Amino acid sequence: MSAKLQNALHDLLVALGLLERPKLQPIPVRSNPPREPQAPRRRR
Numbered sequence: 001m002s003a004k005l006q007n008a009l010h011d012l013l014v015a016l017g018l019l020e021r022p023k024l025q026p027i028p029v030r031s032n033p034p035r036e037p038q039a040p041r042r043r044r
Contacts, residue, residue, distance in 0.1 A: 013019040
């Protein structure tokens with residue numbers, strides 16, 4: 001409960017411009033080689 005309250009308070013202070021937004025880290029994206037076309041799926 002305390003963590004939720006602290007999170008809400010922090011979000012409010014950021015929204016009011018009293019605190020700076022945290023810097024976001026870039027998320028690495030894997031580039032997979034193109035796959036071979038798959039066989040059509042069978043229906044039951």
